[in-house]
Amino acid sequence: MAVSVVAGLVALMLAISGWARRRATFGAGAFVAAAFAAAVWCWSIAAFDRLDEPGRYPYPVVGLWLAAVSACVAAVFVMSRRAVLPRWSPPRWLVGVFVLESISIFVLEVTNPWHGLVGSKPGGELVFGIAYQVHTAYCIALVLASAIALATRASRADREQRSQIVVLQVLVVAIFVVEVGQLHLSQYIAVAGLAVLHRSVFGQGLNDVVPVDLGAAVDQMGDPVFFFDTRGRLVGLNASARRVVAVPGGSSVGVGDSVETVLGTTVPLAEHVETRVVLGSGASAREAVTRCSPLTDAQGRASGWMIMCRDVALASTHSSSADSVxxxxxxxxxxxxxxxxxxxxxxxxxxxxxxxxxxxxxxxxxxxxxxxxxxxxxxxxxxxxxxxxxxxxxxxxxxxxxxxxxxxxxxxxxxxxxxxxxxxxxxxxxxxxxxxxxxxxxxxxxxxxxxxxxxxxxxxxxxxxxxxxxxxxxxxxxxxxxxxxxxx
Incomplete structure (x- = not known):
């Protein structure tokens, strides 16, 4: 019980901190709602452990417990959606559904002795009623929607953004476990996840920072950029490179072509080595200086090379050895x-x-x-x-x-x-x-x-x-x- 009380205090402090920063941070409300709901969740469990006695079932406390889980699930769903769609706000009807579900499950649990829709204990064994089953299905649906949204974001996030998303994913899993597995440790995992998430939301703008498509950024660069594998075969190039290169005869270069075919000369695949090349042909020909950078995979192993070409006239202005300047x-x-x-x-x-x-x-x-x-x-x-x-x-x-x-x-x-x-x-x-x-x-x-x-x-x-x-x-x-x- 003491652990639940302390966890609830931590969650309340997170909610207060988030509330104080709400004006400077988009989406702070969802975090505050999740943290406050987690505090109620923890304290209701602590109260249940103290008040539950044979013949004296604390229905209001359990009602708060279920309503808090529902509110926490809804708030995490909103944060998950914002991880995919920055600055997204739930429509009013959806907010109404969130509020109505939490209030409904609380009222149904408090009045359960009269109708038994949440559950009953015929013969001393707990049997969940239709209201609890609908509540569970609702929470699981939001959890699954959150998981899908986070998986979508994680697939196109960089390393730093992915670490933030993992925290949200852990939070989603914790809530899923409490709804399906009925494990009483999940509220602590949820509070710990919110503590880590606090920095992502208020320090790194998780809710409103638009992820950059690095592939599109490279494609829009003004300098030609080529990508080769470790054997010197072309595997990709940006739009600027496609406009200026062609093999003899006018046909376009293609994946698998060698460095010599693409750039018209031998370019050493090594760092700190610059080579002058001529890109294009005829009146559109341009002289450029290549700069080669190694590429590695997620495990740090060499996976290829990136060659960026800079116009000689511009590159030479930064080179003290350029005689023409x-x-x-x-x-x-x-x-x-x-x-x-x-x-x-x-x-x-x-x-x-x-x-x-x-x-x-x-x-x-x-x-x-x-x-x-x-x-x-x-x-x-x-x-x-x-x-x-x-x-x-x-x-x-x-x-x-x-x-x-x-x-x-x-x-x-x-x-x-x-x-x-x-x-x-x-x-x-x-x-x-x-x-x-x-x-x-x-x-x-x-x-x-x-x-x-x-x-x-x-x-x-x-x-x-x-x-x-x-x-x-x-x-x-x-x-x-x-x-x-x-x-x-």
């Missing part, structure tokens, strides 16, 4: 000429591949005053340090070039304006967060940044939009990020 002698970033080429290619790629593209135009605040106060040598040092900080904050996927004077442009391929603004904010904070040393003194240097997303226009249109956003941010007080409004 000229860097600004002061800052080490791309020169204006190289920046213009990258921008043109990025705009063309954004149009052809229907991929998002954004840029960030950076301007050093009060740079003339820095030159006048500390001298041009110190000014160059400011630009060099600023470029290094911005480059580190922007990440390897961002191309940075000097636009002219104290203005710089960051090319953020694959980023929408909202995402680019977040990167720009990180760049701004990296510059202003720590003072720069200028000779014997330290000075706080800030930048103002304008962000714009490509909307189908030219490179000049994109730069003008970023320039307007940047000057708007300067008028608002400098040391901030401004984002261009989408054109009508």
């Amino acid at each position: 000229r860097h600004d002698p002061v800052t080490g970033v791309l020169t204006r000429g190289q920046l213009d080429q990258v921008l043109r290619r990025a705009v063309i790629a954004a149009r052809d591949e229907a991929e998002p593209l954004s840029i960030a135009l950076l301007d050093v605040d009060a740079f003339k005053a820095i030159n006048d106060t500390y001298g041009h040598v110190a000014g160059d040092e400011v630009l060099r340090e600023m470029a290094e900080r911005v480059d580190r904050a922007a990440g390897a996927a961002t191309v940075l070039g000097r636009f002219g004077g104290d203005e710089f442009v960051a090319v953020l391929a694959g980023r929408r304006a909202s995402e680019a603004a977040e990167v720009a904010e990180a760049m701004r904070a990296a510059v202003s967060g720590t003072p720069m040393t200028l000779g014997d003194v330290s000075a706080r240097v800030t930048v103002t940044i304008g962000v714009a997303q490509h909307d189908g226009g030219s490179v000049a249109d994109l730069l003008r939009a970023a320039d307007r956003a940047m000057y708007g941010a300067k008028r608002a007080g400098r040391d901030r990020v401004g984002t261009a409004r989408p054109s009508a």
Whole structure:
């Protein structure tokens, strides 16, 4: 009995915690209902153990017991459905069924001495009545529906999401056991499951996080991606790869083709080895650099290789050994000429591949005053340090070039304006967060940044939009990020 009381207290604490977080978490109500029902479930069992005596059967306590199990089953069913359909809410009629069933089984149990519909003991042996059988069938139906829903979600969940779903599955099994097997340990399993589930619901958004279809995400990538088995035979490729590859004669590549057939040259299946290849033919041919990554199965055994191809013009901007790329002698970033080429290619790629593209135009605040106060040598040092900080904050996927004077442009391929603004904010904070040393003194240097997303226009249109956003941010007080409004 003491264990049931303690388990009920734990369940009540979980319900109170969930209730306190209900405004910030979608679906908290179902968890709170399940936890509170589990508390009543545990306490009714404790009360039954104390009050059940020959000739004195505690019908109200048993009624609470059955109603609590019914409510817990219904709440777990709702959480299971939300695991498959994020942000799903039960219709009002279904909520009415849940409430009506719990109330009905409680009333029928309390009044059972008059009608015997829940059960009776002719000859001292318990015989379940039609009301109890209907109640059991109802609970089992909800449990089976929950199990099917969870199995559906688990089949397409990643490892982290699957661990959350397993907790729900254990909870479902525990409730199934109590209804079918009549084992009095299941309420403890249910409370333990709810305790673990608390983190999934309130910390990881189990009820409203939409699972990502990783296969679809790879298929939508702008870079060609190929998958080969351990023997170098093609087993799959994404949409971008299908558009650019063809074997001699114009026929499409197929599953089972070798690396040489697909990519037109020998590509070593090994990490950290880059190979230049030509994808496609004729006017649509493009030179790319391959990057190979190993694939493993669930047991960690090698299962194949993934080869991603990156356009040489974009890949070379991140390679210090690329002879064709000229860097600004002061800052080490791309020169204006190289920046213009990258921008043109990025705009063309954004149009052809229907991929998002954004840029960030950076301007050093009060740079003339820095030159006048500390001298041009110190000014160059400011630009060099600023470029290094911005480059580190922007990440390897961002191309940075000097636009002219104290203005710089960051090319953020694959980023929408909202995402680019977040990167720009990180760049701004990296510059202003720590003072720069200028000779014997330290000075706080800030930048103002304008962000714009490509909307189908030219490179000049994109730069003008970023320039307007940047000057708007300067008028608002400098040391901030401004984002261009989408054109009508």
